[in-house]
Amino acid sequence: MPVSFTAIDFETANRSPASACALGVVRVRDGQVVDTRYSLIRPPLGHDGFEPGNVRIHGIRPADVAHAPTFDLLWDWMCENISPEDPDSVLVAHNAVFDTGVIKAANRACGGTARNWDYACTLRLARAAYTLRSYALPSASRAAGAEVVEHHNALSDSLACAGIVLDLARRSGARSMAELTAHYGDRLQRATL
Structure with a gap:
């Protein structure tokens, strides 16, 4: 399962998507966690x-x-350390619409330069792969054998998200994120964030 990707998770201070107050990042290259980062x-x-x-x-x-x-x-x-040429440049998040929305809104609020990112959503992938009563991160990560340790800690949630992708890669035999998403009837998304 030599998939490569970067799992991310944000926590926010309020209802504004620009109010990011914590970030967890887990970089996976060729199926192995190679770097983690947590920051308030x-x-x-x-x-x-x-x-x-x-x-x-x-x-x-x-x-x-x-x-x-x-x-x-x-x-x-992120932009300096995760370039489009990197095999782990595909962003992955559980309910990626939320996390990509945070990036877009926070970047805009800070006056940053937007760039294109490919991303995948483990919520969508879990719905295709598992039969669960709930597809929330704790349930989906438990099904993947990578149970979230401290839910709503951005690094812990990123690690659980990465665990879901690694389980799905193992089950499908996928060797890239494009292959993995296609196997589960989805595709990589692209957004300017």
């Missing part, structure tokens, strides 16, 4: 209020991010 994020002004419901979910508070890097610094790191 200081949301951009105007998107930096923390709603109690969000804090209850992930436990991140304003004081925790007071000295954290801003999204644009982390976006620069």
